[in-house]
Amino acid sequence: MKHIISILMENEAGALSRVAGLFSARAYNIESLTVAPTEDATLSRMTIVTSGSDEVIEQIIKQLNKLIDVVKVLDLNDGRFIERELMLVKVKATGSFRDEMKRMCDIFRGRIIDVADGSYTIELTGSGSKLDAFLEALDKAAILETVRTGASGIGRGDRILKL
């Protein structure tokens, strides 16, 4: 099953490579990984999307906790949470595509953030599956380029990952 794991870790050189190294050394799978500093500049927040059996996920959490730079780990799937990912898609906007792309963008509540003669750049946020759905809905021939940030996640209500 897919799991979204949130990690609070020391904002130190090498911390990211320790996490990435752990996943490759132990053959855990990484679907996406995002990391950035938090409001406390000494801490980074990382979100990893991974998948595996319950036993594998249990080991992933334990192994992450074992890393000296890791302060806290939370498996968001243990409770209610919100997942968001940002995607930028450059699409063909010539001929009939020009209206079609605008229409699709509106339906998915995206925004066109750059307009050129032959293309639009659309910004879309949502869960990974919503972004997947958007790409599915587009004519393959129209997609020129996609960039996705990978998921970020946060617990709902008072589920808070903090020091």
Next chain:
Amino acid sequence: MELSGAEIVIRCLQEENVQYVFGYPGGAVLNIYDEIFKQDKFKHILVRHEQAAVHAADAYSRATGEVGVALVTSGPGATNAITGIATAHMDSIPMVIISGQAPTPQIGLDAFQEVDMIGISRPCVKHNFLVKDVKDIAPTIKKAFFIAATGRPGPVVVDIPKDITAHLGHFEYPETVELRSYTPILKGHSGQIKKAIKLMLEAKRPMLYTGGGVVLGDAADQLVKLAHRLGFPVTNTLMGLGGYPATDKQFVGMLGMHGTLEANMAMQHCDVLIAVGARFDDRVIGNPQHFYNKDRTIIHIDVDPSSISKRVKVDVPIVGHVQSVLSEMNELLDAENRTPDTAALKAWWTQIEEWRGRNCLSYNRNSDIIKPQYVIEKLWEVTKGDAYVTSDVGQHQMWAAQYYKFDKPRRWINSGGLGTMGVGLPYAMGVQFADPKAKVACVTGEGSIQMNIQELSTCKQFHLPIKVILLNNRYLGMVRQWQQFFYENRYSESYMDSLPDFVKLAESYGHVGMNIENPADVEGALTEAFNLTDRFVFMNFITDQSENVFPMVPNGKGLSEIILAEDL
């Protein structure tokens, strides 16, 4: 007054009360070596290869429980150290390895003798640090010792660029360390401990399976107390030997691939298994599907949560330090004054004695070629069971583990997890420094000894009275055994040809050499060697080439599918 980075390094080591630093100099650590020259608080041991420096420091730690310290230069010095570091990491040995690094402005420019030590060592250390400012040296070294020694111990690398060792800074050694991201759990959960005690008292076929954690956590006394109080059978892993006295009647021997029949059968058939500081290694439980038994309840005490339910699902996990958890168990038992199910235990012991009666470690005692098992038995007798025994990796290692009865912890020094050939001699050096008057035997094979044979020179320089017990079978015996059993006798590259004359080799370093070819001479030669209390003696025993290690649980088989010598 400001000190140079190099002086600060030395002062930190002194503050940590380090007695020995095992190392090898080079460009990036010249500043540090200059400061070593000027001090006499700790001793530097110059080895002949960085791998041996790390092994020796590792063994120093295994024998004493202190943090072992090694010092190597950048580039090739650092890469040579890696095998040693990985060996210590697999067996959870607390160490600090200081490596030199190219000067900071040159890092990343393919500088002379630059290698990304942080990157290379990352998968085989507990943690590592690159020091980028002279003011960080002291806090970093303090953290390194703290991390190495606490929780599940392990090696920590501190990589110091050369320019940092020349910069000046104020020295103050921190009294304490606080790491918000690292707080090892020491005390076990009381509720879980109570639950475990209840299960133990109700057990019909209990079994104590104890490992390296008991040795590392210095909990042998607590274990003996618990076992005696309950009357349960005890088995040790290869790493746990000595954690429970081997001559005690409740001891059923080592378990696992080359464990005894009684230990493996009891492990397979017990109804309550108490795992103490042991990690259900694949060499120990064999095939996990076969090991699984729905009628068995498993209690697991370990300081590292990730050791629990990693390979085998556990019913009652107890995360904590062995010493603390076992003490709490003993106190609870004392307070409640309850006894186990004695009738069931009696029946269980009858079963175990029946397995024990098969005498799985018997071998041909009437051979006119020296049997390796016989050498180890005699070694045990001649040293009165009180030597430190280091070993290399292979058949000889298994025979040493099976036939030398270790009654005390920290006496059996070997590489279990990584299985590194070449550790034996440097391990013996580290142990001899730790206990200069002790009897130290290095049990080795003619393959393994040649992987760090250069250390004969270090042994000469420091007058180390080690006794090398070479079980010379002219084969990479462990490899040959697998080829015999599983590759239809195709002995691909496992014969050791062109061996040196070991006696002459030893003599060329000023050591004593002995060739022993006759079983009748074994005991006399050992006695003679150990009587040479101030000499290094290299004993070359010409042993039976075709001898195999039994019992054996073939790879991928279950513990009760064990093969005994008599089966073949």
